Amino acid sequence: MLIVGGGVVGASIAYGLAEEGAKIGILDAEDSDFSASRGNFGMISISNKGFNNLAYFRLSYASSRLWPEFASTLREQTGIDPAFDLKGKVYISVGDREFAAHAEKVAEYARRVGAEYQHDILNRADLRQMLGNVRLGERVTGGSFSPLDGIAEPLKLYSGLLNAIQRHGGSILRDHRVGRIQHQRGIFTVEGPWGSLSAPRLVIAAGLGTPDLASQVGISVKVRPQRGQMMVTERVEQSFPYPVSGLLRQNPEGTIMIGVSTEEVGYDDRTTVSVLRSLAMKAIERLPDLGSVQITRCWAALRPRTEDGYPVYQESHERPGAFVITCHSGITLAALHKRLLPQWILGGRKDALLEPFGLGRLQSASAA
Amino acid sequence: MRPPHDLPEPPHQVSFRFGDEEIEAWEGETVATALLASGVMITGVRAMSGRSRGPYCLIGVCHECLVEIDGLANQRACITTVRQNMKVCRQTRLRPLTGEDETREQ
Structure with a gap:
């Protein structure tokens, strides 16, 4: 089975599939690509999810309930602790x-x-x-x-996922950008400058790269980039015990993360003084002691956003065996993706929680 | 950095405290190079892991050489120029969030 996209979303699904015994190959493009997995806050966010979409609240909530076991299994299997804490x-x-x-x-x-x-x-x-x-x-x-909310360390989570996949016999292929997808007699063949690989099942979880790949298996889905800017500070004593919604969290080793902005600026992952200043001002307005803390690094990343902002879980009608998965909150949903997507991809049993998130809900749904 | 050996006029020497030690340095060099030249390899202990740290990148990027200088924590020894009589300490704890604001404003 091939998974196109090696971010947190692709890796969470691959981990679940590999644990079920599937033979997994993850194809990931270059490090310089727009990658949402390095532009997040590591929050398991529930209390601000699905105000206008109860199904989305239920999906996120279910994932938060699966997170404790997900995190402990990952830690036991890899020795890498994603530092999950359902602290609120x-x-x-x-x-x-x-x-x-x-x-x-x-x-x-x-x-x-x-x-x-x-x-x-x-x-x-x-x-x-x-x-x-x-x-x-x-x-x-x-x-x-x-x-309801929790936190994890996104870099630990990500490296733990990659480690677990390899421990279960999966392969992670870097610099394997997929350009073309062919389909013949139930076998998908993905191609790139690096060569080609074939498998009877294909999962596309390529973030912003998803629409082009999905169109090659007969799925029309729109994903647009949303820029998030953030900063990290020098290490200071533990100063506030809970993350502050949409703005602040302090990591165990003492650094404080400030962010994340939400901007619609196309394919531009540069930082701007105006946005960073406004994030810093918001932080100081709330916790003035942060005014003396040095910022050591700032960066931006592009996160994928579907037309209505909710996840997409869709199998191709035209090319059964090809699945498209894209979402905005890959950390929150990681535990659910690992637990519920493999049984759908391997056995066709789509959990009721996932049902509302097919493409049928969007006008641009595949004609098929 | 250390001055070239063939300067027409020899550079001034300065000295500073590192814990209980007196460290001799050349004017214009950094705290990290002066410490390394004096044989000091360990400049701090990471608060969480308890592991020893020392200057590594020497260009201000890796933050491995954090020391306390004149009471201020989290100072990068590798981009701080030595000053006569400055007081440098190994950093063994996280910087407190409060209580340093006034000195830091300058």
Whole structure:
């Protein structure tokens, strides 16, 4: 079985398939490619998922419940600990209006999702207690805490996945950009400057490279790049015990990550002073002590986004045996991808959680 | 870096403290090169792993040579020029987030 795309999404699926005994080859293009797997915050984000799409909340939530076993299995099999911690996440609001709007949104979330949606509004004093020693900005009015969310170390996760795949006999082929996909008598042949490889099943999980490859197996899907800029700081003492939604997390070794922006600027993964400055200002407005911390590195990455922002899990009608998988939240969904996609790809049993995410929902769905 | 040996006029010597040791250096060189030339290989201990660290890239990139200088943690020895009487310490802990703001502003 061939998997085109060696990021976190492709690797999570490959890990599951290899564990089921499938013979796996992952084809990945060059390091210089636009890679979302190096542009993420390592968050397992649930409390802000699917406000307008309950199925997407359920999918993300299910993955968060699978994460503990996923992480411990990975650690036991490889010795690499993805440092998963379902510790929860804090939201910090600045100004009365922002706090009121946030509280209203959380209440509406709870109405839509039901009892599973655990998310508590905190006043300023509660928030300070929750965050321990760190000083709150003068304009911080309140916030909230959701125990639904978790964190992992994305680089450890990624190297653990690659290690696990190889331990299960899988091959990871770097610099194997796939240009052309051919299909003959139930066998897919992928080709590139490096040569060609054939297999009866093909998984396309190539992020921004997905549309071109998917079209060659009769699947029409649109994926556009969304830029995220982020920064990492020098190492400092552990300062705030929970990640702060969409903005801050402190890693175990002391570095603080600040980000991630969301920008629609096409295929441009450069950083900009204006966006980085605004991220830094947002961080300092909330936690002013961060003003003295040195930034050591900033970077940007492009994350794939489907037309409606939700994942796509689609087998080709025209070329059965070819599967297209693309999503925005490859870390959150990693545990679910490993657990639920292999039985669909190998045995045709598509879990009910995945059903709402075929291409049928989008106008651009394949004519087939 | 160390000055060329054939300068028309010899460079000034400066000295600084590294823990309890007195380190001799040439004016203009970095803390890291002065320490290495004095035989000091280990400039810190990583707080989480407890492993010893020392200057490695010498161009400010790898952050392996972090030391405390005049009370400020997280200073890269390899891009900090020596000053007479500066106080350098092995860094063995993470930098506190608060309490250093005022000195750092300068």
